[in-house]
Amino acid sequence: MKRVVILGGGVAGTLTANYLVPKIKERIKNEEVQITLISDRNFQIYEPGFLYLIFNRLGEGELKRNLGELLDPAVQLVIDRATKIDADNSRVVTENGSYDYDYLVIATGSRVVPEEIPGLKEGGHWFYNLEGATRLREALAKFNGGKIVVSVMGIPHKCPVAPMEVTFILHDFLRRRNLRDKTELLYTYPINKIFTMDPVVELVQPMFDERGIQYKTFFNPIEVDAKNRKVITLEGEEESYDLLIAIPPHRGAQVIIDSGLGDKGGWVPTDKYTLRVDGYDNMYALGDATNLPVSKAGSVAHFQAEVVAENLAAEIEGIEPTAMFNGKAFCFIETGWEEATYIWFDYFTPPRPVLPSKFVHFVKMAYNKAYWLTARGLL
Amino acid sequence: MEDKTQELVEKLLENQDTIEKILEKIILLEKTGALDTLADLAAFVKVAQDTLSDEIIKKNSELITNLGLVSAKFTSDNALMLIDAIGDAICRCDKEPEPVGLTGLLKAMNDPDVKFALGFLINMAKALGRALRERA
Ligand SMILES: Cc1cc2nc3c(=O)[nH]c(=O)nc-3n(C[C@H](O)[C@H](O)[C@H](O)COP(=O)(O)OP(=O)(O)OC[C@H]3O[C@@H](n4cnc5c(N)ncnc54)[C@H](O)[C@@H]3O)c2cc1C
Numbered sequence: 171m172k173r174v175v176i177l178g179g180g181v182a183g184t185l186t187a188n189y190l191v192p193k194i195k196e197r198i199k200n201e202e203v204q205i206t207l208i209s210d211r212n213f214q215i216y217e218p219g220f221l222y223l224i225f226n227r228l229g230e231g232e233l234k235r236n237l238g239e240l241l242d243p244a245v246q247l248v249i250d251r252a253t254k255i256d257a258d259n260s261r262v263v264t265e266n267g268s269y270d271y272d273y274l275v276i277a278t279g280s281r282v283v284p285e286e287i288p289g290l291k292e293g294g295h296w297f298y299n300l301e302g303a304t305r306l307r308e309a310l311a312k313f314n315g316g317k318i319v320v321s322v323m324g325i326p327h328k329c330p331v332a333p334m335e336v337t338f339i340l341h342d343f344l345r346r347r348n349l350r351d352k353t354e355l356l357y358t359y360p361i362n363k364i365f366t367m368d369p370v371v372e373l374v375q376p377m378f379d380e381r382g383i384q385y386k387t388f389f390n391p392i393e394v395d396a397k398n399r400k401v402i403t404l405e406g407e408e409e410s411y412d413l414l415i416a417i418p419p420h421r422g423a424q425v426i427i428d429s430g431l432g433d434k435g436g437w438v439p440t441d442k443y444t445l446r447v448d449g450y451d452n453m454y455a456l457g458d459a460t461n462l463p464v465s466k467a468g469s470v471a472h473f474q475a476e477v478v479a480e481n482l483a484a485e486i487e488g489i490e491p492t493a494m495f496n497g498k499a500f501c502f503i504e505t506g507w508e509e510a511t512y513i514w515f516d517y518f519t520p521p522r523p524v525l526p527s528k529f530v531h532f533v534k535m536a537y538n539k540a541y542w543l544t545a546r547g548l549l
Numbered sequence: 550m551e552d553k554t555q556e557l558v559e560k561l562l563e564n565q566d567t568i569e570k571i572l573e574k575i576i577l578l579e580k581t582g583a584l585d586t587l588a589d590l591a592a593f594v595k596v597a598q599d600t601l602s603d604e605i606i607k608k609n610s611e612l613i614t615n616l617g618l619v620s621a622k623f624t625s626d627n628a629l630m631l632i633d634a635i636g637d638a639i640c641r642c643d644k645e646p647e648p649v650g651l652t653g654l655l656k657a658m659n660d661p662d663v664k665f666a667l668g669f670l671i672n673m674a675k676a677l678g679r680a681l682r683e684r685a
Contacts, residue, residue: 195625195626227603236684238683238684243622243625244625508603528598529594535607535610536606536609536610537610538607538610539607539611539614540613541614542618543617543618546618548617
């Protein structure tokens with residue numbers, strides 16, 4: 171019997187499993203193949219929802235679904251935390267057992283590490299995990315005017331456009347609450363422009379100007395002075411704030427670091443086309459976990475899952491795997507409370523944002539609910 | 550005014566190729582009558598845009614999503630076979646039901662078909678128990 175182990179129950183792991191099952195369902199039925207998904211929690215979180223949770227537009231309960239509801243019933247679900255991937259012996263060790271595999275899919279995602287910027291935990295907020303988002307929701311509800319700094323404190327981070335989105339939505343949120351006149355809004359980015367991709371800069375920068383949203387580039391925070399409410403940068407600048415919304419640095423999963431499989435940031439070195447882990451024939455990696463120069467986005471995980479599932483199915487059938495990932499990403503960009511645009515791009519095609527509209531915003535709102543159909547492999 | 554006309558002409562000349570292409574398309578749309586349809590469609594989209602709200606979008610998407618997730622579980626070969634068999638049973642079961650007591654129940658358990666269905670129901674109860682426990 172061939173054993174496929176998928177590590178991680180986020181969008182990447184769940185979708186890989188759900189795409190793989192129908193391709194080899196006869197073999198699963200005949201017990202020639204077993205697919206096991208290991209996740210350290212029995213639910214999945216829809217992270218893009220944090221952007222709405224902080225403004226009280228989606229509730230915590232709307233962002234979670236049970237993995238049993240999302241996974242194909244033919245997948246064996248194990249709720250346990252992996253502590254080590256023993257790649258030389260093709261075995262995943264967990265807190266409560268161990269799992270030998272013929273093929274391993276690494277889909278352990280990424281996490282924020284606010285503790286890497288001294289003072290950030292004490293002096294700042296973030297919305298990149300559930301705990302941070304619920305805390306920020308409270309701070310925003312209490313906010314009564316002053317200076318808000320939205321600061322990107324490390325690259326790579328999940329969903330590259332989310333910092334711009336939160337700034338746009340904040341602008342409208344403050345207007346709706348009659349606080350915009352009493353609030354200074356500053357967005358900061360580490361490199362020499364407000365975003366990595368020029369077509370997006372061309373759209374967003376004039377919109378920031380129109381709205382009186384200030385921005386600073388080449389702004390690399392190294393410390394937060396929580397007592398005096400100041401951000402201090404590598405460039406020697408200081409910026410005061412009343413409310414700091416940080417995009418904290420990100421790292422790969424602890425198990426990747428502990429297994430010696432990642433680079434400095436804990437990202438798994440992965441082939442950008444085949445998605446095989448460098449140096450291992452029987453390991454694939456996808457989603458946020460990889461070191462690839464693509465966005466850390468659910469949509470990327472989605473397109474990658476199609477490739478990994480197809481290639482795994484081919485290998486199980488004894489056929490040469492030929493599917494390749496072309497770097498495709500799709501991102502909605504909310505440009506206000508009720509308008510949005512979107513971009514898609516891949517290794518070969520630059521993004522071309524459409525004019526922001528209410529209709530695209532509605533599509534995004536619908537998707538916030540319909541996302542679970544994606545996780546199930548239906549949308 | 551003069552300046553504005555000048556500006557307009559310059560803009561037209563600058564974008565001559567694009568404007569020619571657009572014109573060709575609009576002429577074709579008008580000739581085929583599709584332009585009217587497009588105008589109607591725009592009105593329809595506008596009505597939708599002006600009357601929909603985040604709340605309506607959320608509610609409807611949630612409903613469709615839940616239906617989608619549940620229906621996905623009915624696509625396995627086994628589920629199809631079962632639904633098909635239930636369909637047959639409904640069609641064939643045209644007898645008037647009689648009240649059945651304990652003795653009636655015991656008697657019915659001698660019937661090979663009932664025995665088979667009971668076996669199935671016990672298997673089903675096992676799988677249901679597991680699924681419920683997984684969700685607890
Ligand atoms: C605020 C915000 C907004 C976003 N907006 C968008 C958007 O609009 N569009 C978009 O496409 N993307 C967006 N994203 C990004 C998207 O959420 C992520 O890219 C996506 O979740 C990555 O999926 P993944 O499966 O690779 O990783 P994850 O979702 O992080 O899943 C990894 C899973 O592995 C599990 N795991 C980790 N370690 C272990 C272990 N040792 N043992 C067992 N299990 C383990 C974790 O518990 C987790 O369930 C956003 C993210 C944030 C934070």
